[in-house]
Amino acid sequence: MAGKPDKNVAQEVLRLRFSQMIVNQGNKDKQFKCPVHLAFGHEAIAVAVSACMKDKDGLLLTHRNIHYNLARSRSLKKKIDEYLCKETGEAAGQLGCMNLYNQDAGVLYTSSILGNQIAVAAGVALGNRVKKTNGVAIVVIGDGAIEEGVFYESLIMMRTYRLPALIIVENNGWSLATQIHERRCDIKLDLQASSLSIPYYHLEGNDVYGYIRLLEEAHSKALTDETPVIVEVALHTLGDWVMKTEEHSAGKYINYHAGAAPNVGLLNWPVIEESDFDPVHVLKKHFEPDFLEKLAGKVFADLREELA
Amino acid sequence: MNYIAQINALIRSRVAEESPLVMFGQNIAAGSCIGGLTKGLKSEGGRYVLNTPNCENTLVGTGFGLMLNGVSSIFFMKQQDFLLLGIDQLVNTYNIMRCRKIENSFTIVNVIVDSGYEGPQSSLNNFYDFCSIARIPGYAVSNKHDSEVIIGKHLIAPGFRIIGISQRLCRQELLQVEEGVSYDKNAEVFQYSDGKDLTVVCFNYSFPQGLALCNDFKKHHLNAALFSVNAMLPVDWRKILDNVKRTNKLVVLDDSKSVNSPAQHFIIAAQQEIVPGNLIYLSRKNEDLILGPNADLFSVDHKAVMSKLGFTSK
Numbered sequence: 001m002a003g004k005p006d007k008n009v010a011q012e013v014l015r016l017r018f019s020q021m022i023v024n025q026g027n028k029d030k031q032f033k034c035p036v037h038l039a040f041g042h043e044a045i046a047v048a049v050s051a052c053m054k055d056k057d058g059l060l061l062t063h064r065n066i067h068y069n070l071a072r073s074r075s076l077k078k079k080i081d082e083y084l085c086k087e088t089g090e091a092a093g094q095l096g097c098m099n100l101y102n103q104d105a106g107v108l109y110t111s112s113i114l115g116n117q118i119a120v121a122a123g124v125a126l127g128n129r130v131k132k133t134n135g136v137a138i139v140v141i142g143d144g145a146i147e148e149g150v151f152y153e154s155l156i157m158m159r160t161y162r163l164p165a166l167i168i169v170e171n172n173g174w175s176l177a178t179q180i181h182e183r184r185c186d187i188k189l190d191l192q193a194s195s196l197s198i199p200y201y202h203l204e205g206n207d208v209y210g211y212i213r214l215l216e217e218a219h220s221k222a223l224t225d226e227t228p229v230i231v232e233v234a235l236h237t238l239g240d241w242v243m244k245t246e247e248h249s250a251g252k253y254i255n256y257h258a259g260a261a262p263n264v265g266l267l268n269w270p271v272i273e274e275s276d277f278d279p280v281h282v283l284k285k286h287f288e289p290d291f292l293e294k295l296a297g298k299v300f301a302d303l304r305e306e307l308a
Numbered sequence: 309m310n311y312i313a314q315i316n317a318l319i320r321s322r323v324a325e326e327s328p329l330v331m332f333g334q335n336i337a338a339g340s341c342i343g344g345l346t347k348g349l350k351s352e353g354g355r356y357v358l359n360t361p362n363c364e365n366t367l368v369g370t371g372f373g374l375m376l377n378g379v380s381s382i383f384f385m386k387q388q389d390f391l392l393l394g395i396d397q398l399v400n401t402y403n404i405m406r407c408r409k410i411e412n413s414f415t416i417v418n419v420i421v422d423s424g425y426e427g428p429q430s431s432l433n434n435f436y437d438f439c440s441i442a443r444i445p446g447y448a449v450s451n452k453h454d455s456e457v458i459i460g461k462h463l464i465a466p467g468f469r470i471i472g473i474s475q476r477l478c479r480q481e482l483l484q485v486e487e488g489v490s491y492d493k494n495a496e497v498f499q500y501s502d503g504k505d506l507t508v509v510c511f512n513y514s515f516p517q518g519l520a521l522c523n524d525f526k527k528h529h530l531n532a533a534l535f536s537v538n539a540m541l542p543v544d545w546r547k548i549l550d551n552v553k554r555t556n557k558l559v560v561l562d563d564s565k566s567v568n569s570p571a572q573h574f575i576i577a578a579q580q581e582i583v584p585g586n587l588i589y590l591s592r593k594n595e596d597l598i599l600g601p602n603a604d605l606f607s608v609d610h611k612a613v614m615s616k617l618g619f620t621s622k
Contacts, residue, residue, distance in 0.1 A: 058377070099404060108376055113400045119366040120401060123373015123381075130328050130356060130379050137373075150396075153363030157370065160361055 005209050005286040007295065009047060013208055014292075014299045016043040016067050017270045017280050019076045022303060023066065023083070024239075027260035032083040034096035037064040037258045040238035040272055042170060044279035045203070046071045048211035049138060049168060052219050053106055056128070056135030060121045062142060063098040063112035064170075073105035077306055115141060115148035118167065122154045125163035125228075136222050137165040144175035147184060152192075158228035159196050165228040166218055172237045174255050193230045204234035206279040209286060236277035239264050268300070269293055312344045312478040314452060318459040319417070320348055323382070326464050327354030330374055332367065333384035334360055342386050342419065343478055368394030371414040372401045372468075378412055380464055385418035388472065389432045399442045402468055413464045415471060420448075422513060422563070423475040424604030431604055435472045435512065436566040439540035445469040446540030447495070450477065450515035452484035454538055457495045470540070474513040483516060485534075496539035497547065503531030506557035506617060509548055510536040511571040512564035517608045521559065524610045530619055532559075542573040552581050557617050562591040563606035588616055 020038050027036055039046070046067035053059065053072075061068050069079060073090065082089030083097050090102055098112035108124060111117040121139035128135040145151055146169060158165050169189065173180050180186070193200035201218050203211055211233075218229045239261030242251035264272055269292075271280045283292055309317075323329060336346040337357050351357045360367055367383055368391070374381045385391060391398070422433045439446035446469060447462055449455045462469055477483075491498045501522060510518035515536045522532040533551045537543065552558050558578055562571040575589055590608055598604075614620075 094407060109373075109404065111400065111404070113396055116369065116396055116400055119369020119397060120373040120376065122366055123370035123375070124377045125373070126330065126370060127374045127377025127379040130330060130354075130374075131377070150363075150365045150369070153361070153366035154369070156361050157363055157366050161358070 007287070009051065009208055009212070010283050010287060010292065011295055011299055012047045012071065013043045013279050013283060014270065014296050015303070016046060016070050018296070018300050018303055019070050019079075020066060021264065021266045021270055022076065022307070023080065024261055024264055025266055026080065026083070028262065032097070033085050034083050034098070035258050036066065036083055036097045038239060038256070038261060039064050039067040040256070040261060040264060041172075041206075041236050041277055041279065042067045044206040044208040044211055044282065045168065045170065045233045045235065047208050048215050049140070051212050052215040053138065054135070054219075056133045057106060058108040058124050058135060058137055059106050060108055060117040060124065060137065060139040061101070061110040062117065062140055062145070063110075064142070065100060065110050066097070068140065069100055069102065069107060072107050073102050075306070076303055080307070115145035115150040117141070118145070118154040119150050121165060122157045122163065125158060125165045126161060129161065129163060134223060135164070136219055137163070138168065139165065140168045140170060142175070143169060143171040143173065143180065146187060146189065155196055155198060155228065159198055162226040163228060164222040164226055166215070166222055167228060167230045169230060169232045170235060171232055172235050174237065174257070176257055177255060189230060189232050199225070199227060199229045201229065201231045202234070203231060205276050206235065206282045207285065208279060208282070238272045238278060269296055309482050310478070311480055311482050312473070314482050315449065315455055315459065315473060316344055316347050318455055319346070319463065322459055322463050323349065323355060326380060328379055329355045329464070330358065330379060330381040331356065331384065332358040332360050332370070332381065334362055334386065336384045342384055345417070345419065345473065346384050364390050364393035365397060368397035368416070369401060371416070372397060372405055375405065375410065375412045375414045375468070380413040382463065383414075383416045385416060387421050387430060388418040388435065388438065389421060389430055391416065391418060391438060395441065398438065398444065402442050402444060405468065410467050413466060414468045415463055417463070417471045417473065419475050419478075420472045420513065421475050422604065425601045427601050428599040431599075433512070433564050434566045435470075436540050436564055436569045438470060440568050443541060446472065448472050448474070448513055448538050448540070450474065450483065450513055450536065450538070452482050453489040453500070454491075454495070454498050454536065457491055458538060461495050477513065477516070483519060485519070492544070492547070494539070494543075496537070496543040498536045498538060499547070500534040500536065501532065503533045503555070505530040505532060505555060506559065507533045507548065507552045507555045508535070508559045508561070509574065510534070511560070511562040511569060514561035514563040514606060517563065517606060518561050521608055521610055521613065525614070528614070528619065537570065537574070540570070542570040545574055545577050548574070549577060549581050552578055556582055556586055558582055558587045559613055559617070560587070560589045561608060565592055565597060586617065588613055
């Protein structure tokens with residue numbers, strides 16, 4: 001890797017991980033009135049998107065938005081208060097978790113309806129064109145949303161009017177409790193993009209530094225070529241578990257979707273899985289373990305201080 | 309001047325005052341320009357006219373996205389039926405937008421296909437249902453007076469609303485009355501005449517039937533107070549109810565196919581003010597709903613109304 005990696009980026013990945021682990025404890029204790037969809041394993045893409053965002057850009061999110069909201073506005077306490085529907089919450093307790101946005105932090109809109117936000121993103125991008133701002137509409141969706149008609153419609157709309165946009169497709173292979181092969185035919189997103197003359201990028205491996213480089217390139221392409229750009233991110237939502245039931249005495253695999261991840265605790269070194277599926281583990285490619293553990297200690301201490 | 313020419317002229321006049329503004333929809337600057345509705349709209353002076361792809365769900369979302377980004381817009385739609393494809397945006401996106409302080413305008417102007425002979429799938433006359441689903445402000449436009457006020461006041465104003473145009477009225481001569489017309493501050497209820505003998509209240513696009521009924525009554529020396537409720541959601545009925553108290557005879561007309569009409573709310577309120585039997589409610593019954601191509605007329609039998617209210621021909 002050229003140059004020394006920015007330790008602040010690693011610190012952000014750790015902050016998002018610890019923050020979610022703290023929220024997960026609240027989920028386990030059934031503290032929250034609102035359903036919370038955690039995003040363990042999604043930290044690298046969220047930190048990278050936030051790092052690439054410029055002042056005029058706007059971010060539009062899904063129901064699984066905690067990682068982006070944490071990346072864009074730092075206060076964990078305000079998030080937790082929002083999930084508790086308190087007036088001290090980030091949106092004064094008016095939005096809860098699945099629709100949480102924060103315009104001051106560049107998060108313009110969040111939808112809990114599959115694919116809904118990509119149509120709104122088309123309008124935001126068209127507004128940038130009308131106002132002649134140099135902004136990019138950055139919209140995050142999941143692999144389930146690309147099955148919706150609105151995804152195709154919105155790509156056509158964005159491409160027809162040459163609207164600068166980044167469409168981040170977080171492909172975790174699941175929609176609720178069904179995997180892709182259990183619910184639909186294969187969709188080759190690169191070919192779909194190509195059929196509409198839309199540039200396509202594929203990211204995998206959870207290397208936040210590599211993600212930032214590619215996203216900067218995609219962002220630049222969106223603006224200079226005046227085009228939507230699709231960025232498909234292969235990732236694994238961590239927090240799954242095996243549950244024994246009468247029907248499955250050997251144990252049934254449960255994919256994490258929402259609520260508590262029962263096997264994820266609050267650890268000093270917050271790795272959930274020792275593999276490239278885990279963005280925290282991948283940080284070891286850039287830093288010595290001792291350094292990371294010290295950094296993790298500082299991040300955790302700061303969060304505890306905030307919540308004290 | 310006919311109805312659609314009047315509406316087109318009013319739209320052109322109003323949009324000329326606004327910039328930036330995005331006007332978009334399918335075929336809005338091609339062919340007949342939606343039967344003349346959008347004829348003459350031009351991209352100039354910070355106004356943009358976009359002939360869009362056929363993607364209604366995204367187009368509704370686009371209007372909200374523009375609003376989110378501080379740009380006002382109008383989405384013109386040839387048939388309200390097509391708006392069914394955008395219901396998610398009408399409900400879910402609008403529910404988020406209405407939580408915000410909104411300074412920009414997003415209006416959907418669509419044609420209600422109430423003209424008949426279109427077939428089972430293109431005869432949706434259920435404007436009330438679209439508005440009810442998320443309590444969306446909506447306005448029906450029927451004549452010279454209400455079109456001037458509603459387009460002037462609501463076409464471009466902070467917030468979101470739907471304005472409906474009647475396809476049946478499009479080629480007809482513009483209806484107008486001689487007497488002074490009054491309306492409430494939100495342009496939701498219009499009064500076209502005052503009278504001591506009975507009260508006629510029109511819902512949806514039944515104003516032509518109501519006006520014809522009142523004119524016929526006049527021939528028999530009976531003076532009716534004529535109201536039209538242009539709003540798609542229940543409104544403040546007090547002014548109409550005060551009139552009903554005086555006349556003690558009420559005819560309610562509703563040509564929509566919706567069972568979710570504010571006419572029902574009005575009747576519940578009116579029943580407190582009137583002698584039972586002095587209220588006639590004329591609407592489309594299940595047995596009137598023929599799904600094959602047909603004239604789809606909403607007819608009012610004037611003689612039957614007169615007789616039922618105890619009036620005799622003079």
